[in-house]
Amino acid sequence: MLLLLEQILNGLQFGFMLFLLAAGLTLVFGIMHLLNLAHGSLYMIGAYTAATVTAATGHFSLGVLAALLVTALAGMLLEAGVFRRLYQREHLDQVLATFAVIFTVNELTRILWGRAPLYLDIPPALAGTIEIIPGAPYPVYRLLIIAVGALVALGLYVLINHTRLGMLIRAGASNREMVGALGANIKLLYTLVFGLGALLAGLAGALAGPILAIEVGMGENILILTFVVVVIGGIGSVRGALLGALLVGLTDTLGRAFLPGLFALVLPPAPATAAGSSLASITIYLLMVLILVFRPQGLFPVQGQHGA
Amino acid sequence: MAEPAALLHVEGLSKHFGAVTATDNLNLHIAPGELHALIGPNGAGKTTAVAQIAGELRPDSGQIVFAGHTITDWPIQRRVKLGLARSYQITSLFPQFTALDNVALAVQAHQGHSLRAWRNAHRDPRLREPARLWLEKLGLAGRDEIPAAELAHGEQRQLELAMALATNPRLLLLDEPMAGMGSEDSQRLISLLRSLKGDYTILLVEHDMDAVFALADRITVLVYGQAIACDTPQAIRANEQVRTAYLGEQDV
Amino acid sequence: MARKPLIIFLGLAILLLLPIYAAATNDLYLLSLSSRMLIYALAAVSLDLLIGYGGMISLGHAAFFGLGAYVGGILAFHYQEFSLFFGLLPGSNQALIVWPLAVLISALAAAVFGLISLRTSGAYFIMITLALAQMLFFLFTSFSTYGGEDGISLWQRNDFPYLDLDNRYHFYYLCLGLLVGFVGLCQRLVNSRLGMVIRASKQNERRLRALGINPLPYRLVWLTIAGAGAGLAGVLLMNHSHYVSPALLHWTQSGELMVMVILGGLGTLYGPILGAMSLLLLEEWLNQYTEHWQLVLGPLLLLVVLFARRGLYGLLAGRGARDG
Incomplete structure (x- = not known):
């Protein structure tokens, strides 16, 4: 029972991590209609920046801060230099161009930081465990990720529903011309939205630093999970991204933790472990398929969204 | 009310978009071989009505019976197989072919x-x-x-x-076939439609009143999604309500 | 317009004569590299069926490519080990058994993936094909029997009647023959009734539906054919490199195939052959100068996408290049 609770917390932590990425991806798609494969690259940039600055200054908080600044800046530069040209283009062009950006960023990262993975320690102040559930000590750092994710979700809710920027974002998501008619500076709005998405990806990367190996390719691995999240939630919906991320995080974590054990109830140990871990590696994709069978547009389909 | 001989029966068709009523309890009966025109001012819901008959929009309520089959819930493909064809107001072709x-x-x-x-x-x-x-x-x-x-x-x-x-097709839905045409092309199309008359059953949505009065056997006038009149061209021309609601503006 | 047959003739002549040049200069590596190009060209042509003709932007085509390779690899593995697949089926090294099976299973997988992904369109389709392919990637990574991440190494190529596939010349000409055959098949496909429906669905799906044709079943058939083509390429590649690993299923592989199609020219059948060869040559060439060749390739690709949409074949063959 305690194990289950612990795994649920792990699932939430993973889910909120995915949410940080999915929120940016889905905003950029919902508003600018851009399918950005290079979103994971910003996550990677965040992780590398955090690790480097933390190593140089000795302060993780400075590392995170630097990661936020650098990714937001990188995102806005990429937007102004490349992505802006892609908003009116077909998805195929967007896929290829952002694929090219991945190539470039990955290679630059290899040149700057080398091929060996970097590791970042959990800062001492956050390294302990805490018994939020009596009898089940849980790492403080992972709780922090959950808290940050929840705060970001709340912040995005307020931003989108109660601010002028949010009103423009909502208007843009449903009607591009209308934003133009409002007289808002749409170019600036797009750059800001992209910067916000990049910043959230960078935050995810910085927070992931201490719990994952920081290496080239980390962005792409998590990007595909993020796609699954966004497809499940409904492309363009931040609410959907949150729900999708938590569903995926929980399903994946619980699947990996318990499926081999469940198989062991009916199979001999060796094949049970093999079958269990094989199935666990694909549970979220099965979840996606299952949801798509019933809701081809995801859980929260965005109105007026043209698939093509 | 329903004429059993009709090829297409539309009964009590309604469609709302939010607060806007695009189709309001529309009844329409088209006999085999008839050329039936659907006219009305801009935004009267003509295209919406055609889209529901063609199967591109689902009506909120009402019934569509075509060639003896209730097709209200049928997908487009099935309606086409039964003999329904349409042309579009905005040209819709395969451009590279x-x-x-x-x-x-x-x-x-x-x-x-x-x-x-x-x-x-x-x-x-x-x-x-x-x-x-x-x-x-x-x-x-x-x-x-x-x-x-x-x-x-x-x-x-x-x-x-x-x-x-x-x-x-057994029924041809023509959504403004003359839209954007020069007068020469329009004349050619009118004579073409006249040559098709009788062989095909046609529902014609058209703004060009010359064409409508030259071709139609009967005319239904749509205003705010509602059919305010349905009669022969002569009777429609004489209809006081139609004149004030619609035709009056155009000096027919 | 007359440039097109000329280019095709010249291209075929070069490919036919290449082994003679290789023999004369004793450049066996050239022959091996060229075989690999032919194999990738086959896979790229099959992807062009989807993207160029069907407008189905699949970012998961490597799934069928890798699956074809793994079918061959797994059968060869059991043949080498004298063991049974699932304790039931023996392995095999007979090309005439292994290859059709690889094609069949890839086609089957494509059909299943299609049933799921073709319910959607646009960005959803791209993401779902990507996710499904990645699912297979993780699945094969988890199979420790078959080497997990490291994959399977094979001792020899498959046995083929009257040919010795371990002879580079035999293998090269076989690959060339299969590529020519597949392109010929595609040529027929795109001009058939099925092909007309598929091309129409790319141009104006709404109109097609209004004509009474629901594109879904036709797209499913099309995707299945494309999957079969990729499966054949996969089992050829497994023979070529004596090796199979999950990397073949990875999404970067799908992306690379897509780059080949675009680089060569979308919707042309011949373009992707040119694209595959150019990309692999470029990689080889850049690799001689720097290990960071992706730093050149990335921006280059970006420029092609932003400014040169017609691809290499479009530049060579002019306006008549498109649509078979």
Whole structure:
């Protein structure tokens, strides 16, 4: 029972991590209609920046801060230099161009930081465990990720529903011309939205630093999970991204933790472990398929969204 | 109320978009061989009505009976198989295909066998010959090999009609076939539609009142989604309510 | 327009004569590299069927490529080890058994993936094909029997009647023959009734539906054929490199195939062959100068996408290049 609770917390932590990425991806798609494969690259940039600055200054908080600044800046530069040209283009062009950006960023990262993975320690102040559930000590750092994710979700809710920027974002998501008619500076709005998405990806990367190996390719691995999240939630919906991320995080974590054990109830140990871990590696994709069978547009389909 | 002889019955059709009522309890009966015109001011819901009959929009309530089948919930493909064809207000073609390919595909849609993957469809006389005949009949002879995107606007409208006809429909839904045409092209199209009259049952949505009064057997007038009158052209011309609501503005 | 047959003739002549040049200069590596190009060209042509003709932007085509390779690899593995697949089926090294099976299973997988992904369109389709392919990637990574991440190494190529596939010349000409055959098949496909429906669905799906044709079943058949083509390429590649690993299923592989199609020219059948060869040559060439060749390739690709949409074949063959 305690194990289950612990795994649920792990699932939430993973889910909120995915949410940080999915929120940016889905905003950029919902508003600018851009399918950005290079979103994971910003996550990677965040992780590398955090690790480097933390190593140089000795302060993780400075590392995170630097990661936020650098990714937001990188995102806005990429937007102004490349992505802006892609908003009116077909998805195929967007896929290829952002694929090219991945190539470039990955290679630059290899040149700057080398091929060996970097590791970042959990800062001492956050390294302990805490018994939020009596009898089940849980790492403080992972709780922090959950808290940050929840705060970001709340912040995005307020931003989108109660601010002028949010009103423009909502208007843009449903009607591009209308934003133009409002007289808002749409170019600036797009750059800001992209910067916000990049910043959230960078935050995810910085927070992931201490719990994952920081290496080239980390962005792409998590990007595909993020796609699954966004497809499940409904492309363009931040609410959907949150729900999708938590569903995926929980399903994946619980699947990996318990499926081999469940198989062991009916199979001999060796094949049970093999079958269990094989199935666990694909549970979220099965979840996606299952949801798509019933809701081809995801859980929260965005109105007026043209698939093509 | 329902005339059993009619090919198309529309009963109590309603469609709302939010607070806007686009179709308001619409009744429509079209007899076989009839050319029935649907007219009304802009935004009266003509295209919405056609889209519901064609199956592109689901009505909120009401019933559509076509050739004895209640088709209200049928998908488009099934309606087409039963003999419903439409042309679009905004030209809708396969732009990279040649004119002939466009019509040949319509012939193919009617014939079936679309899973055949070996024989060259460009050399299949069962597709090409009927397609050529339709192009000729619609005044596009000699334009066979021009990509649809490169045809003149009037020609594209003619091609659109050729495609609808090539599916051998029992009921033709024509949504403003003359939109954007010059007067010469319009005259040609009017005489063409006149030649089709009797062989085909046609529901014509049109702004060009000359065309409507020259062609229609009966006319339904739509205002704010509601049919305010349905009668012969002479009676519609004389109808006081129609004059004030609609025709008056145009000095018919 | 007359440039097109000329280019095809010249291209075929070069490919036919290449082994003679290789023999004369004793450049066996050239022959091996060229075989690999032919194999990738086959996979790229099959992807062009989807993207160029069907407008189905699949970012998961490597799934069928890798699956074909793994079918061959797994059968060869059991043949080498004298063991049974699932304790039931023996392995095999007979090309005439293994290859059709690889094609069949890839086609089957494509059909299943299609049933799921073709319910959607646009960005959803791209993401779902990507996710499904990645699912297979993780699945094969988890199979420790078959080497997990490291994959399977094979001792020899498959046995083929009257040919010795371990002879580079035999293998090269076989690959060339299969590529020519596949392109010929595609040529028929795109001009058939089925092909007309598929191309129409790319141009104006709404109109197609209004004509009474629901594109879904035709797209499913099309995707299955494309999957079969990729499966054949996969089992050829497994023979070529004596090796199979999950990397073949990875999404970067799908992306690379897509780059080949675009680089060569979308919707042309011949373009992707040129694209595959150019990309692999470029990689080889850049690799001689720097290990960071992706730093050149990335921006280059970006420029092609932003400014040169017609691809290499479009530049060579002019306006007549498109649509078979």
